[in-house]
Amino acid sequence: MKLNGKTFHLKGKVQNYAWGGYSFLPALLGFDNIDNKPCAEYWMGAHPSAASIISDDTTSVALNELIASNPAETITSKVFEQFGELPYLFKILDVKDMLSIQVHPTKTEAAKGFDAEQAAGIPINAPHRNYKDRNHKPEVMVALSEFWLLHGFKQKDDLMQTLIEVQEFNVLMPLFKKGGYKGLYQMVMEMDQVYVDNMLAPLVKRELRRKAHNELTKHDAGWWVAKLFEGKDEVVNIDKGVFSIYFFNIVKAEAGEAVFQGAGVPHAYLEGQNVELMANSDNVLRGGLTPKHIDVPELLKHTLFEGVKPNVMKGNDIGNHAVYYPCPVPDFGIHKISLQGNSHEATASSLEIMIAVEGGAVINSSRNIVLKQGESVAILPGETYKIEASGKCVLYKAFVP
Template sequence: MGSTGSCMYQLNGKIQHYAWGGFEYIPALLGQPATGEPAAEYWMGAHRSAPSVIERPQGNMDLKSLIESAPENILGKATWEKFAELPYLFKILDVKEMLSIQVHPTKSEAEKGFARENEAGIPLDAPYRNYKDANHKPEIMVALSPFYLLHGFLPEAKLKSVLQSVPEFADLSPVFEKEGYYALYKHVMELPQDSVNKKLQALVDRIVPLYKDNKLDKKDPAFWAARAVVNDPQSKDRLDRGIFSIYFFNIMFVQPGQAVFQDAGIPHAYLEGQNVELMANSDNVLRGGLTPKHIDVPELLKHTRFEPVHPEVLNPVVTATKEAIYESPAPDFVVSRIELQPGETYKHTSTAAEILISIQGQASAGKAGELSLSKGHSVFIGFDQSYKIDCTGAETVIIYKASVPLV
């Protein structure tokens, strides 16, 4: 392995069939028929709940087991000593229905929460478990289509304006004025359900007809709040308190090729579109609404950063090698985009373990083009591997690459 041998393989990820996913985008990307089952996420990595499979002449093997067979050689000494695993999880997402309001814990808090739930005897696959592992989960997304998401609390002046201009929220304005973000959010998240219903019903009665008549813009929180109600079969009996978050958070619109970084503690939710997502190797999610999954309000409040967020859209830094790098503060991962015109070649020697997926075009990869990187195909490349990618078709090739930002 490593510099003494080849460690480059075709990789097959795992589709996750979450209810919010679309039905066609991921199957079409992978060249598979749609099945009538939602295909929300395509996972590429070594997370124990859904490790990818690598193709080898001597027989297929899951990526987690491959890495464990020679971790220092496959990951590189620096990655292994720092993380003791492949430190990232690479995904393609197709968001048809909005995801839950969520926050991810810091590394230290994830370690404590994971240990606490283990000691309490909560099974790892229990639906009421908060911590699936002991890792933090910073993440970066790069839009593959026009993409909408919620990201962090509105700046103070904007949130004041919302509370004053939405008549149903008039009594919340003094709470925010006197006690700030934490008190406001704690107040609405801890309201008894009958009070939530009573408070939101007038708002729902006002905005749903506008939504059904196509009179709301997607940059208006009323659009997403109405959609949440219309698409929630339980809304007749129980209005979702996640609707408050739609009004309290920034609504971001991101164009294809632009990125957004979500750090620990920043509340967020994806609303609509397709993206590439790269995160620390974790599945820890603390939820606050817009989901049938487990919601733990005290735990959510404990880990949320109650501060104004001024949304930042990240554009990549383009290098001389046709690689556009999306820089973030995360030590666990770095995502980049490689675009090649017909006949062009990308050459590289890996400084850490890499996973690449092709979104468009026909390409070959490896030392001598032995691996496919045509649309929907993925490869795993171990540490210290010299390889090339050739654009072999008549269409521009677009490839996204996950790696570790080690010097």
């Protein structure tokens, strides 16, 4: 399986999850959404369930197949020895409706959990399966618009203030004082549904009224709780994730700002568009805002029970018209390249995937490629290239550091 050169056009795959928007990805990628399907994610990578296709304009091949046929040339022997695959998955997301609350395990715990479920004979696609692979799933997101997310528990004083201010939560104060974050979270996650509804129904109805009267902003937990229930006939079977909207930090990132999510930190995307880069894994322990399986004991085992001060990164200017967002993992790194009638020069040290999110450019390398907005390229290790833009062009690049 041989392609000419080391710089290739790359075509990713759109995922039509229900929470996605209808127009952002079609506009970015340049296709008509004639079936009016929700377009949630655009995947660029070698994940076997939705591998990208790369092409030298005469021959096309799935990226995972190309890597398998020649790992040393495509991802380097070092990366193959360490990870056995391309260790990252690169995405563009359009979040219209809130995603499920998630916690990701450490690499060690993921391997233990996967092996235990394999030994128990649980099918890999079973809805109650927690571990789909033996890998961890750290991730970083860089906002493409104003972006809202939940990230980690509030710090102690802030969470106590929430329990005081929300009258329905006053009864939980002694529990938090005595049992800390774990005692509080375990209590609400194990609560019988009838008690959940009794406690939260008056709160949800109040937040719906307050949002309707413009008394809330997106900085308020109540705004998101009301969004969740708007248009529903009755407030019943209330998702336990509603507690988390009050207990976690609500974070706003402006375009170009980034947030890293490490193992154990509970989080959920609320609204907006972003570039997301993650380890090549599908291990998710859910904590609500979803009809999918929630394994509370497993969730509690892997959740980081401490207050978090969210770190919204502006990125470090590293020269060469590039900004670097530091991520404390060996699986991936990300650069934002911003050009305005100038150029960026580099040599790929790993397999790099790049997407133009604004404007276009020419990539001069062993194969010269014209890159338009929404188009992506894959660049093999050792390739020296120069990106030139006559006007404004913004690109995001994923690589193995």
